Amino acid sequence: MTEEIVSSDQHLLELRDRIDEIDGNIARLISERAECALKVAEVKKATGEDALYYRPEREAQVLRKAMERNQGPLTDEEMARLFREIMSACLALEEPVKVAYLGPEGTFTQQAALKHFGHSAQSRPLAVIDEVFREVEAGAANYGVVPVENSTEGVINHTLDNFMTSNLKICGEVELRIHHHLMISDITRPDAITRIYSHAQSLAQCRKWLDSHYPNVERVAVASNAEAAKRVKGEWNAAAIAGDMAADLYGLKMLAEKIEDRPDNSTRFLIVGTQAVPASSDDKTSLMVSMRNEPGALHDLLEPFRRHNVDLTRVETRPSQSGNWTYVFFIDFKGHRDTPDVAAALKEVGACASDMKVLGSYPRGVL
Ligand SMILES: C=C(O[C@@H]1C=C(C(=O)O)C=C[C@H]1O)C(=O)O
Numbered sequence: 001m002t003e004e005i006v007s008s009d010q011h012l013l014e015l016r017d018r019i020d021e022i023d024g025n026i027a028r029l030i031s032e033r034a035e036c037a038l039k040v041a042e043v044k045k046a047t048g049e050d051a052l053y054y055r056p057e058r059e060a061q062v063l064r065k066a067m068e069r070n071q072g073p074l075t076d077e078e079m080a081r082l083f084r085e086i087m088s089a090c091l092a093l094e095e096p097v098k099v100a101y102l103g104p105e106g107t108f109t110q111q112a113a114l115k116h117f118g119h120s121a122q123s124r125p126l127a128v129i130d131e132v133f134r135e136v137e138a139g140a141a142n143y144g145v146v147p148v149e150n151s152t153e154g155v156i157n158h159t160l161d162n163f164m165t166s167n168l169k170i171c172g173e174v175e176l177r178i179h180h181h182l183m184i185s186d187i188t189r190p191d192a193i194t195r196i197y198s199h200a201q202s203l204a205q206c207r208k209w210l211d212s213h214y215p216n217v218e219r220v221a222v223a224s225n226a227e228a229a230k231r232v233k234g235e236w237n238a239a240a241i242a243g244d245m246a247a248d249l250y251g252l253k254m255l256a257e258k259i260e261d262r263p264d265n266s267t268r269f270l271i272v273g274t275q276a277v278p279a280s281s282d283d284k285t286s287l288m289v290s291m292r293n294e295p296g297a298l299h300d301l302l303e304p305f306r307r308h309n310v311d312l313t314r315v316e317t318r319p320s321q322s323g324n325w326t327y328v329f330f331i332d333f334k335g336h337r338d339t340p341d342v343a344a345a346l347k348e349v350g351a352c353a354s355d356m357k358v359l360g361s362y363p364r365g366v367l
Helices: 002-045 056-069 076-094 108-117 129-137 157-165 200-205 207-213 225-232 244-250 297-307 340-352
Strands: 098-102 122-126 143-150 169-177 181-184 195-198 218-221 238-242 253-256 266-273 283-290 312-319 327-334 355-363
Touching (some): 056 169, 056 355, 098 108, 098 129, 108 143, 108 244, 108 266, 122 129, 129 157, 129 266, 143 157, 157 327, 181 244, 200 207, 200 238, 225 244, 238 244, 297 312, 297 327, 297 340, 340 355
Parallel strands (some): 098 122, 098 143, 195 218, 195 238
Antiparallel strands (some): 143 266, 181 238, 181 253, 283 355
């Protein structure tokens, strides 16, 4: 018995010694990698004032390689997440990247910003989507993160409409699985809830769950689900629907977890900036087009994509801001604008459109 304990203790010590040794090696290699990144910064600086330190296409390639190389036991996603943070720290050594996101703190957009840029980025919450665009246009932030579509509730019109007046480009996308929880504060009486706060989108994504569990409770739409979490702090008869980050931030208790109606509920976010991103070999392009209001216009618009084998991933229509009953199409497709098939399709669409703007070619979301 005692002998067994001694030998398992001994085994544990040996394994921990081995882990210490491996950690030493990892630390040395990470430092070596960071030295390399600093040298890359010098090369970039030599290109002049407007040197671009953050390179979305290269980061996507590094993450994809981390996943391809992985042989377990960690999952590919877990491995990529670790590399995400290493790169984030290396980039911060070159030049800390400044990111504006649709706040306040604790929103899913903040979670998306962290997922895309890692924790070494300097991030700043802004109150509305327009402000995120303005902050990047003014150069106060290098990039902005805004939601663009939800798998249950559809498009976020405000984001699309901003592209009609803004010159910003899309530099990346990030997808996030959205889990909503019903949460309460220390003073809330669970049996006396008369009001549930959340963002309108989140209330809509949990509509069926609310209908069956809280059919007679008032649903109050507020500016964000972080704001909902904040309000619940001081109310004994209210609950909020929000995500994990908001619960942590405001120290709330979960009353029911993962209450979204669809288990695959996810939101896609865009990274907006001023740079044109080179091809990463697995890219998407977003396009904004207006057509003359005549028969067959939509067919003429889509036909070149079919002919050049370009795979459309999304088509949205928004009323144009220049006249009644005229429309702007937002089209996403696979491929980079510099590749021959995409370039040929774009040229033909441009010839029949009354107006066309390529919003950006960017790496497909990796994580
Ligand atoms: C090191 C570079 O700069 C940044 C940091 C990267 C990294 O740590 O791998 C990758 C791309 C850039 O955002 C580079 O451009 O290669």
